[in-house]
Every structure is written in structure tokens, then in C-alpha cells.
Amino acid sequence: MEVIKLENVSKIYGNKVKVTALNNINLSIEESEFVAIVGPSGSGKTTLLTIMGTLAKPTTGKVYIYGQEVTSLNDDALSKIRNSYIGFVFQNYNLIDRMSAIENVELPLIARNVPRKERREKAMDILNSLGLGDLAYKKPTELSGGQQQRVSIARALVQNPKIILADEPTANLDSKSGETVMKTFLQANRDFKTTVVIITHDQDVATYAKRKVHIKDGTIEKIE
Ligand code: ADP
Numbered sequence: 001m002e003v004i005k006l007e008n009v010s011k012i013y014g015n016k017v018k019v020t021a022l023n024n025i026n027l028s029i030e031e032s033e034f035v036a037i038v039g040p041s042g043s044g045k046t047t048l049l050t051i052m053g054t055l056a057k058p059t060t061g062k063v064y065i066y067g068q069e070v071t072s073l074n075d076d077a078l079s080k081i082r083n084s085y086i087g088f089v090f091q092n093y094n095l096i097d098r099m100s101a102i103e104n105v106e107l108p109l110i111a112r113n114v115p116r117k118e119r120r121e122k123a124m125d126i127l128n129s130l131g132l133g134d135l136a137y138k139k140p141t142e143l144s145g146g147q148q149q150r151v152s153i154a155r156a157l158v159q160n161p162k163i164i165l166a167d168e169p170t171a172n173l174d175s176k177s178g179e180t181v182m183k184t185f186l187q188a189n190r191d192f193k194t195t196v197v198i199i200t201h202d203q204d205v206a207t208y209a210k211r212k213v214h215i216k217d218g219t220i221e222k223i224e
């Protein structure tokens, strides 16, 4: 089953001065895959991920999520697609400092009106399954960068997304913490069959993925 499919996707930024960020990308991601998008700075990785995540639309081309063409959908419909299928993980964790780890993990469930008790149980379950139970009542400022990123992965997973999209999740971490973060993605991929797509410019980080898509100047250079 194809989870994400990009068909002849191009993205051009700007009006007067045009920048071709993506040039005719064709790419399919299958269910339960672990894919790394690799390439130098400015090659189009973030643009590609935001289009895969329906946060941005291509200038031309089509995007399918579970077979549904999404470029023609309005913002409400896109937001539903994201809520049903996609969890995001960012470079800077995006945790709320005044809330404990478990409260951060509960946030997506509050947005969905899940009752308080069920929310707490679900958040604790996912923290436990990722080996983060001991950190539940700590604030982000009391956690290492790697721990914060793993909490943000728990927050992405608490809604049982089919897909996790992560933009440079280890960019701000030393290699040891980066390793624990990548192992957490591997675990989600293995235990929950979550499709994982990560962007990285780090070749070592990319080795965790089963498939590597190399992009350069907005085109796919090779897939290995
Ligand atoms: P990467 O994630 O690989 O660093 P990006 O997708 O961020 O690459 O950027 C690809 C190209 O598009 C770069 O030349 C970048 O400067 C340009 N770009 C990205 N976002 C914008 C934007 N909002 N407006 C104009 N140009 C942009």
C-alpha cells in the first residue's frame, strides 16, 4: 500500500526572482517503510517534507496520501488528513517549557477532545513503551536534548499516526543522543509499523533508514 505518492512534483518559490526548490519529483513511500531524505543544505529537503505532510502545496504535480489526491483539497480537509495520518517531529522539539513531558504528550489529544483520564493513560502508555516513563513529570528544561526529542516523538506517536515526518531530528544533538533518538524512530517503525520519513544531511544518521533518497538541486539523484 502506498502511503505517500508524489507525481511530477515541482515547487517554485518567488515571483520576480524564481527559485526552483523541487524539479519534477516522482517518489512513492510504502506502508511501514523507514526512509531518509538525504542531501546538502538548500537541496529541497524541507520543501519536500512539507509537501509530503500537506503543509505546503506543490506549484505543479500531484500528491496522494493513502491514494487520495490532496493538492485540490481546502485547508480544513488538509487539516483532517494531517490529524488522521501524520505526526510531525521538528529539529527544535517544539515542546512547551511550562508543561511537564506528559502534558506535552497529551496536547494532541486535548485538541481532539479526548477525556482527561484517557488522555493521561494514553500519554503514559506511549512514554512507557519508549522507555521514557521516568521522565513523565519532568519539565523540558530538566531534560537533555535527546530526551526532549524522544518526548516529542512520543507526542507525535500518541495519536497513532500512520506516518511520522521528521525534519532534521538530530541536527541539534551530539552523536550519542542522536543515536538514542534514531533508535526511538526504529522502535516506532518496528513495534507500531509507523511509516517513518526523516530528513537529514548526516550520512551516519541516514544509515538507520532502510531506503535513502538522495536529493540534489531539487531532483532525486539516486535511491539506494
Ligand atoms: P533544504 O531543506 O534541503 O535545506 P529547502 O527546501 O529549505 O532545502 O530549500 C530549497 C531551496 O528553496 C533553497 O534554495 C531555499 O533557499 C529555497 N527556499 C526555501 N523556502 C523558501 C521560501 N519560503 N521562499 C523562497 N525560497 C525558498
Ligand code: ADP
Pocket: 046, 050, 055, 090, 091, 094, 167, 168
Ligand atoms: P526548518 O527545517 O526549515 O527550520 P521546521 O522544521 O521548523 O523548519 O518546520 C518545517 C515546516 O513545518 C515549516 O514549513 C513550518 O512552517 C512547519 N511547522 C513548524 N512547526 C509546525 C507546527 N507545530 N505545526 C504545523 N506546522 C509546523
